[in-house]
Amino acid sequence: MTHDTGLIFLGPPGAGKGTQAKLLAEAIDVPHIAIGDILREAIADQTPIGKEFQQYVDRGELVPDRLILDLINDRIQQPDAKKGWILDGFPRNVKQALFLEELLAKLDRSYTIYVVNLEVPEQVLMERLLERGRKDDTPETLSRRLQVHKEATEPVIDFYRDRNKLYSIDGDRSQEEVTKSIEQIVTPAQSGI
Numbered sequence: 785m786t787h788d789t790g791l792i793f794l795g796p797p798g799a800g801k802g803t804q805a806k807l808l809a810e811a812i813d814v815p816h817i818a819i820g821d822i823l824r825e826a827i828a829d830q831t832p833i834g835k836e837f838q839q840y841v842d843r844g845e846l847v848p849d850r851l852i853l854d855l856i857n858d859r860i861q862q863p864d865a866k867k868g869w870i871l872d873g874f875p876r877n878v879k880q881a882l883f884l885e886e887l888l889a890k891l892d893r894s895y896t897i898y899v900v901n902l903e904v905p906e907q908v909l910m911e912r913l914l915e916r917g918r919k920d921d922t923p924e925t926l927s928r929r930l931q932v933h934k935e936a937t938e939p940v941i942d943f944y945r946d947r948n949k950l951y952s953i954d955g956d957r958s959q960e961e962v963t964k965s966i967e968q969i970v971t972p973a974q975s976g977i
Contacts, residue, residue, distance in 0.1 A: 787849070787895070788868045788896070789812070789867070789868035789895070789898070789970065790869060790882075790896070791805075791808070791868070791869070791882055791897075791900060791970065792870075792874075792875070792900070792944070793805045793871065793872045793900045793902070794824075794900065794902070794937060795900075795901055795902030795904070795955060796895070796904065796909055796946075797909065797913060797926075797930065797933060798904065798908075798909040798913040799902040799904045799909065799955045800822050800874075800904075800955055800959065801872050801902060802818060804900075804953065804962060804963060804966060805870045807963050808963070808967065811967065812868070812970065813867075813868050814864075814870060814872045815862075815869050815870070816872060817859055817860070817869050817870060817871050819855070819856075819871070820850065820873050821857065823837055823847065823951045825854070827841065833855065836851060837851065847871065849877075849879055849883070851882055853883050856871070856874060856884065857886070857887055858925055860887075860891075868895075871884075876937065877936060877939070877940060878940055878943050880940075881943050881944070882943075884975065898949065898951060898970055899944040899949045900951050900953055900966055901950060901951065901952045902953055902955035902962070903953065903954060904956045905956060908956050909926075909928075909930060910923060910926055910927070913926050936955055953965050953969075967973065
């Protein structure tokens with residue numbers, strides 16, 4: 785049985801999850817698995833699962849959990865994820881968190897799971913998201929997105945807090961300071977690799 789590191793990045797849109805996950809993935813040599821990117825790739829490549837995703841996207845519906853879960857199951861068992869991975873954008877709800885826990889228990893591996901929650905004040909998130917300049921981003925739509933995200937992920941944060949796996953990080957600092965805080969959490973686990 786091998787011992788791997790699994791990292792889950794949580795945080796609202798604009799918190800810097802993707803940036804931090806990419807930096808850390810390079811630093812500890814594990815794949816950064818961004819669910820949104822995998823979905824877009826599968827759709828662009830017109831893979832069988834991508835075609836199924838496309839049907840939901842075309843109808844403006846969320847991709848069902850079972851498809852996302854199949855995707856995660858497949859991705860974390862690929863060769864580049866042998867010594868660990870960073871999930872970005874998953875799990876989005878407690879059902880997905882439970883599935884991930886069950887999936888990891890079935891695999892013949894021992895995982896140390898770290899859940900990093902980037903905390904950033906809403907006003908700062910609004911400024912960051914408005915700076916991105918997407919044409920459909922208005923203060924009203926962004927505020928709604930942040931509220932929906934908060935309602936959806938609070939139970940996930942509680943789920944991992946109850947399991948003593950949650951590390952909350954102040955994301956309202958420079959990129960370097962946030963990276964350093966995350967590395968301090970994960971580095972002790974990496975020294976055995």
